[in-house]
Amino acid sequence: MKNISELKQILGQQLNWHKARIDFFSQALIGLFLGKSINFREIAIFMPSKASIDSRYKRIQRFFSGFEFDFNIFAQWIFSLFFNANDKIYIAIDRTNWFRGKSKINIFMLSICYEGIAIPIFWRLLSKAGNSTGQEQIELVERFIKHFGSQQIVGVLADREFPNAQFITWLQENNIPFYMRIKHDAMVHIKRKKFKTAGELFVDLARTEHRIFNMRVTIFHQNLFLAASKNEKDELMIIVTNANPKVAIATYLRRWEIECLFQALKQRGFQLESTHVTHLDRLEKIIGLLDIAFCWAHKVGEWQAIKKPIKLKLIKKQKRPQNSFFKYGLDLMRDFMSNLRSNFQPIREILKHLAPKSRPVETEI
Secondary structure, three states, rough: HHHHHHHHHHHHHHHHHOOOHHHHHHHHHHHHHHOOOOHHHHHHOOOOOOOHHHHHHHHHHHHHOOOOOHHHHHHHHHHHHHHHOOOOEEEEEEEEEEEOOOOOEEEEEEEEEEEEEEEEEEEEEOOOOOOOOOHHHHHHHHHHHHHHHHOOEEEEEEEEOOHHHHHHHHHHHHOOOOOEEEOOOOOOEEOOOOOEEEHHHHHOOOOOOEOOOOOEEEEOOOOEEEEEOOOOOOEEEEEEEOHHHHHHHHHHHHHHHHHHHHHHOOOOOHHHHOOOOOOOHHHHHHHHHHHHHHHHHHHHHHHHHHHHOOOOEOOOOEEOOOOOHHHHHHHHHHHHOOOOOOOOOHHHHOOOOOOOOOOOOOOOO
């Protein structure tokens, strides 16, 4: 069981929890990888424990209902796995939501764009259906700045739900660049001219054309730039920014990386929507478990791709990778977890990539 002990040691170094909690958390991670589902029953079935499945299931329930997490330590750990203090980063914020019976699950997440997918750093469970407010958006970004600073942020990326006067004004006042998509009917004011909608400014834009409006406009009570493009389906996309409008469209498109993250947490990875948990505090902790599993899989996939490049396949006359780094690493981690009792060299190689080079600041729990 030496390899399990090494896995526990990595968790213990980063989380600074009591040994019994580290033992359980490592078993839960193994169950999550092997079961490939956040459903407690599936985790219990695959946990490496001599206890009965029902006993494991009840232990999982007790852990997520009774133990408090320090999510700041999670954030510091995950950040240090992928980024350095001097890296320039794009932050993507977005929501994902679904119904479990009559309960609405509404997750508001802040992530960092990285290699075609986003890395989850902070999240908040909203106790309502529908959009986040300007104040909730400010609080989530403030949480990031409190722990990592604002000097690294080269752009906050967000879809049409998020631009509003309160949030935009706060970003302006704090000199934080942003690139956000706005609705076509968003009202703009140009010097002394009458109000117009953003869509009217680009009404003559042709398909596949990209254009920057030639002056600042007043929108959300701020003087900002607008850029727009149309795709081959004649769909108009308008981006508002307080930074360089020449790169607004290309920069905003990186927001899609958080959508790829949600897909990995849900149907392409750990089946987040299969959870029966609707209690917000408990669900927040479950996402913490998923955060570590996702990031480990991605990190191992990157490492494995260097040793053995991902094969390409032909899709619509274009060669594309058969797997993402996440899927590539997930398969390898599942193989690793299923062979923890074996004594083969690849396990030791994998373990090297599950801990950051420098440990995050420790906090007593």
